[in-house]
Amino acid sequence: MSSTRTVDENATLSRSEPARTSDRILDTAEELVQTRGLNAMSYADISERVGITKASLHYHFPSKADLVRALVERYSTRFFAVLAELEASGADPAELVRGYADIYAGVLARGRMCLCGMLASDYATLPTEAQDDVAAFFARNEQWLEGVIREGIASGRLTDTASPLDAARALLAGLEGAMLVSRPFEGTARFDAIAAALLAGLGVPADQSTTGTVAAG
Amino acid sequence: MSSTRTVDENATLSRSEPARTSDRILDTAEELVQTRGLNAMSYADISERVGITKASLHYHFPSKADLVRALVERYSTRFFAVLAELEASGADPAELVRGYADIYAGVLARGRMCLCGMLASDYATLPTEAQDDVAAFFARNEQWLEGVIREGIASGRLTDTASPLDAARALLAGLEGAMLVSRPFEGTARFDAIAAALLAGLGVPADQSTTGTVAAG
DNA sequence: GTCTATACAGCGATAGAC
DNA sequence: GTCTATCGCTGTATAGAC
Numbered sequence: 210m211s212s213t214r215t216v217d218e219n220a221t222l223s224r225s226e227p228a229r230t231s232d233r234i235l236d237t238a239e240e241l242v243q244t245r246g247l248n249a250m251s252y253a254d255i256s257e258r259v260g261i262t263k264a265s266l267h268y269h270f271p272s273k274a275d276l277v278r279a280l281v282e283r284y285s286t287r288f289f290a291v292l293a294e295l296e297a298s299g300a301d302p303a304e305l306v307r308g309y310a311d312i313y314a315g316v317l318a319r320g321r322m323c324l325c326g327m328l329a330s331d332y333a334t335l336p337t338e339a340q341d342d343v344a345a346f347f348a349r350n351e352q353w354l355e356g357v358i359r360e361g362i363a364s365g366r367l368t369d370t371a372s373p374l375d376a377a378r379a380l381l382a383g384l385e386g387a388m389l390v391s392r393p394f395e396g397t398a399r400f401d402a403i404a405a406a407l408l409a410g411l412g413v414p415a416d417q418s419t420t421g422t423v424a425a426g
Numbered sequence: 427m428s429s430t431r432t433v434d435e436n437a438t439l440s441r442s443e444p445a446r447t448s449d450r451i452l453d454t455a456e457e458l459v460q461t462r463g464l465n466a467m468s469y470a471d472i473s474e475r476v477g478i479t480k481a482s483l484h485y486h487f488p489s490k491a492d493l494v495r496a497l498v499e500r501y502s503t504r505f506f507a508v509l510a511e512l513e514a515s516g517a518d519p520a521e522l523v524r525g526y527a528d529i530y531a532g533v534l535a536r537g538r539m540c541l542c543g544m545l546a547s548d549y550a551t552l553p554t555e556a557q558d559d560v561a562a563f564f565a566r567n568e569q570w571l572e573g574v575i576r577e578g579i580a581s582g583r584l585t586d587t588a589s590p591l592d593a594a595r596a597l598l599a600g601l602e603g604a605m606l607v608s609r610p611f612e613g614t615a616r617f618d619a620i621a622a623a624l625l626a627g628l629g630v631p632a633d634q635s636t637t638g639t640v641a642a643g
Numbered sequence: 644g645t646c647t648a649t650a651c652a653g654c655g656a657t658a659g660a661c
Numbered sequence: 662g663t664c665t666a667t668c669g670c671t672g673t674a675t676a677g678a679c
Contacts, residue, residue, distance in 0.1 A: 230662080248465035249551045251654065265663050267656065322547065329606050330539065330547035334466045344610040372623070378607075378616065379600060379623035386603020387596075389546050393561040399595065406589070406596035410627045447644080468672065482645050484674065646679075653672065661664075 231269045233259050239280055243321035247277065247331045274336035277328070281342040284324045288312075288346070292353055302361030303413045306380070309354065310404045311416075313384045317391060317400050326385040351377045358411065368412030376411065383407040448486045450476050456497055460538035464494065464548045491553035494545070498559040501541045505529075505563070509570055519578030520630045523597070526571065527621045528633075530601045534608060534617050543602040568594045575628065585629030593628065600624040 228236075237258045241250040252263045252273070259266075270276035295308045316323055325346040332340060354377035361367030370376045387403040405415050445453075454475045458467040469480045469490070476483075487493035512525045533540055542563045549557060571594035578584030587593045604620040622632050 245550045246463065246465060246548050248463060249548065252656085253653075261662090262664060263655085264657080264665080268662065271656085273655065326603075326606060327547060329610060330544060331463050331466065332610055333462045340610065347607050347610065370623075371626075372619070375619045375623045379604075379620045379627075382603035382607050382620045383596060383600040383624070384603065385606055386543075386599035386601065389543060389602055389606065390564050390595075390599050393546060393549055393557065393564065402589070402592045403596045403599045406587075406592045407600070409588075410596075469674090470671075478644090479646060480673085481647080481675080485644060488674085490673070644679105646677100648676085648678100650675075651673095654670080655668105656670105657668075658666085659664100660666105661662105 230259075230261070230265075234266060234269055234276075235279060235283060238276055239284065239324060240321070242280065243316070243324050243327055246327055248334060274339070277336060277339045278342065281325065281328065281339050281346070285342065285346050285349075289349065289353075302357050302364065302366050305357045306354070306361070306367075306411060306413055307408060307416055309357075309380075310384060310408060313388060314397060314400060314404065317388050318397055320392075322388050322392060323385060326388060329385075347381065350381050354380055361411070366412075368410070370411075380407055380411070447476075447478070447482075451483060451486055451493075452496060452500055455493055456501065456541060457538070459497065460533075460541050460544055463544055465551060491556070494553060494556045495559065497541065498545065498556050498563070502559065502563050502566075506566065506570075519574050519581065519583050522574045523571070523578070523584075523628060523630055524625060524633055526574075526597075527601060527625060530605060531614060531617060531621065534605050535614055537609075539605050539609060540602060543605060546602075564598065567598050570594075571597055578628075583629075585627070587628075597624055597628070 234255060237255050238250065241254055252266050255266055256263045270279060291312060292309070295305060300308060313323065325343050328335060328339065328343050329347075332343065335343065351374065355374045358367060358370070358373040358376050362369050362373065384404065384407065387400045387407075391397070391400040391403070409415070451472060454472050455467065458471055469483050472483055473480045487496060508529060509526070512522060517525060530540065542560050545552060545556065545560050546564075549560065552560065568591065572591045575584060575587070575590040575593050579586050579590065601621065601624065604617045604624075608614070608617040608620070626632070
């Protein structure tokens, strides 16, 4: 819809190169965390799927704390790269917030929860550095959304609101919560309805195309 | 504010009775799950805090699956008892949705996540029956909210919206998500701002009193 | 209903050969 | 960079005495 490139696993590698082992490990760990949670994922699970021994995993990521940190950093980097791309596409503010919501829809469509949303639920058990990274991920998302909403209001394309920052926070919370409460139910209908209701509150009309064209893992 | 009784642990017991062991186990397990997550909680953790051995815990709840089921059932029962009480207080629809949001605020003020929100993040690792109970918890919440919103619209006390059910779902998702993304940050300011923004969307003005008078665990 | 003792699988992690 | 082998610990769960 708005973004021209599909951002997915290994998006940073050129197509023909074989994926580096550390990337395949991260891909697998990421999927496991997004679907089952950090504390339900083990080195044995990753080992099985990647096809190397647990000992080899420890060569790439000595401790689980190292692995989680790498996971959040890569996810965060990719996520904001997608946002930058969205912004560079020249879409207007209404399209930007819709594109933003579509990123979440794409993640849920693959049966996953947002990585940082999932880690937020495990927050108390996270290594300190990962805690900071997760908090920073949310704060940065809010700032990005706040800017978009501010611009939308200024140009008369979004509904005026007392606090653009609070509107941004409500949208982020709404989308993360929508993923959380929708996964127990079949399909993405519940999420789509919630996203539409949240966007409608900002003055963004419903999207007529199919959702989830942009995937950010 | 709206509710007259504070609903908390052991609310079902008369004051002078000593808490039954199984209840103390559930209280402890509930706190651990709400703060750390199901897969970060062990029988050893509970044993330590309750002051009985792991073997004794297994007498009351033979398997962890039994314990989770009991946890969700008790939480659900209490939660809807509080909603019934709220409703019986004769508050108008705007006060009801504000009271609803205050329940969540009270949980967060104690440093906890909604039990079912937390379990939703661990959904894939839950025993089947607990999965169903968690899904039912959300569905029932949405239905309750939908009814309140419908009534509020009919009586002109809430902003009219195309789909009261979708508005209810967006509010539930927004509040669950607000708890999720607010816990990494100090205090309840973030949650309060989000809750206010969500309520404002329904036409419920900001609450001037302090939040979190009703606690539902 | 609680205890001691124990079984046994799984966990994250390390040593050292190749 | 990957392997085999193993360590020490923790996980859930059970047997049987009191």
